[in-house]
Amino acid sequence: MTDHESLFRSIMQQCCAELFAAYGIDIVRVPPAHNEAGLESLSCGIIGFTGERARGALVLAATEGVLKASQPVEGSPRAWLAELANQLLGRVKNRFVEHGLELRGSTPVALQGRHLRVVCESETCPSIFSARSGWMLAWMDLELDDDFVLERTQATQPMAEGDFVLF
Amino acid sequence: MNKTILIVDDSKPIRQQVSAALGEAGFQVLEAEDGAEGAQMIDDCSIDMVICDISMPRMGGIEMVERVRSNLKHLSLPIIMLTTEGSPSVIKRARELGAKGWIVKPFKPDQLVAVVRKLTARVA
Numbered sequence: 001m002t003d004h005e006s007l008f009r010s011i012m013q014q015c016c017a018e019l020f021a022a023y024g025i026d027i028v029r030v031p032p033a034h035n036e037a038g039l040e041s042l043s044c045g046i047i048g049f050t051g052e053r054a055r056g057a058l059v060l061a062a063t064e065g066v067l068k069a070s071q072p073v074e075g076s077p078r079a080w081l082a083e084l085a086n087q088l089l090g091r092v093k094n095r096f097v098e099h100g101l102e103l104r105g106s107t108p109v110a111l112q113g114r115h116l117r118v119v120c121e122s123e124t125c126p127s128i129f130s131a132r133s134g135w136m137l138a139w140m141d142l143e144l145d146d147d148f149v150l151e152r153t154q155a156t157q158p159m160a161e162g163d164f165v166l167f
Numbered sequence: 168m169n170k171t172i173l174i175v176d177d178s179k180p181i182r183q184q185v186s187a188a189l190g191e192a193g194f195q196v197l198e199a200e201d202g203a204e205g206a207q208m209i210d211d212c213s214i215d216m217v218i219c220d221i222s223m224p225r226m227g228g229i230e231m232v233e234r235v236r237s238n239l240k241h242l243s244l245p246i247i248m249l250t251t252e253g254s255p256s257v258i259k260r261a262r263e264l265g266a267k268g269w270i271v272k273p274f275k276p277d278q279l280v281a282v283v284r285k286l287t288a289r290v291a
Contacts, residue, residue: 022273072276073187075180083178087272090251097254105251107177107224158253164270164278166247166285167262 004150008096008142012058013127015091016138019084020131022162023070027129027136042116042137043067043078045085047108049093054101056142058092059126060085061116065134082108087161088138094158100151101144170287171195171213175205175231176220176249181272185218185249188276189283202226206234209241215287218279221250221257229261236265245286249274 013029020027044061060081067077070084085108093103126139159165172194174185186196197212199205203226205219217235221228228248235241247268248261258269267286270279 019273071180073180073183075183079178080180083180086178087251090253090272093251094253102254105222107222158255159258159269159271160253161251161271162273162275163253164268164274164282165258166268166282167266 004144004148005142007099007150008092008101008140009127011095012088012092012138012140015088015095016060016127016129016136018161019088019091020066020070020129020136023072025066025070025131025133027131030128030130032125032128042114043081043110043112045081045083045108045110047082047085047089048106049089049103050106051101051103053145053148054103054142056140058085058089058138058140060088060136060138061126062136063134066131066136069131069133078110078112082110085110091161092140094161097158098153100149100153169193169195170215170283171197172283172287173197173199173205173208173212173214173217174219174249175199175202175217175223175228177201177223178220181220181249184274184276185279188279192280192283194283202228202231202234206231209235209244210238214244216283217244217246218249218283219246221248221252221261229257229264232261232264232266247282247286249279 042061046059048057071080089105126137129136174182182198189196201223219228245267249270251272253271
């Protein structure tokens with residue numbers, strides 16, 4: 001894994017924890033072997049993204065218990081997961097900007113599967129988290145231009161999640 | 168009479184959360200799934216304030232604000248953006264077009280109600 005990939009992966013993991021904390025769910029990252037028995041039914045929210053120097057997709061998957069526990073109002077868990085994937089990408093985008101990478105997200109979609117198994121092949125291994133109410137996984141398929149150089153920009157910082165301003 | 172608030176967002180959970188928060192606070196809430204439907208409802212219904220996402224199919228939030236502001240009848244209609252987008256350049260663009268505020272998701276229900284009360288009181 002390159003320095004870029006390692007950094008962006010760690011940003012995504014931090015953003016995951018912050019996102020779920022905002023909805024009252026504490027999650028803890030666990031090694032892949034911990035969760036193999038817990039994925040009989042799993043929903044996946046998927047959102048694609050593009051930028052001048054990057055492209056890819058972000059996947060957020062969760063068991064039903066985590067979705068229900070995090071939902072502020074009753075409704076479709078699948079639609080909620082798509083919204084969570086959208087909000088996760090929003091957080092990731094806002095952090096990546098500080099490193100010279102601007103992304104635009106597409107419309108999220110959600111899929112549901114049964115008896116899914118996580119395949120870990122070194123760099124493509126998803127980050128796996130445990131919560132009191134179940135499991136969740138996140139991974140980002142990020143393709144960077146070959147000449148992409150990591151930089152710390154002095155650009156104006158984006159507004160933080162949960163902030164508001166009146167003009 | 169209760170103020171009528173329009174929430175424009177392609178995410179049903181967000182529309183439900185906004186409707187629940189504002190409904191409990193005594194507002195009447197209408198929903199639209201994208202900017203095109205939102206702009207049409209603003210023309211057709213009596214709306215006191217609009218809460219709008221940025222990234223939506225068919226017509227996004229920035230385009231909707233531009234279209235709504237091009238109608239002199241809606242020049243003073245308060246519109247705030249509720250979005251995951253925090254980029255200063257996009258916020259600046261929305262402000263220039265006439266958006267009155269910006270909230271980065273996830274929102275706090277109490278905060279949203281306070282903002283809506285403040286902006287609807289201005290036009291009372």
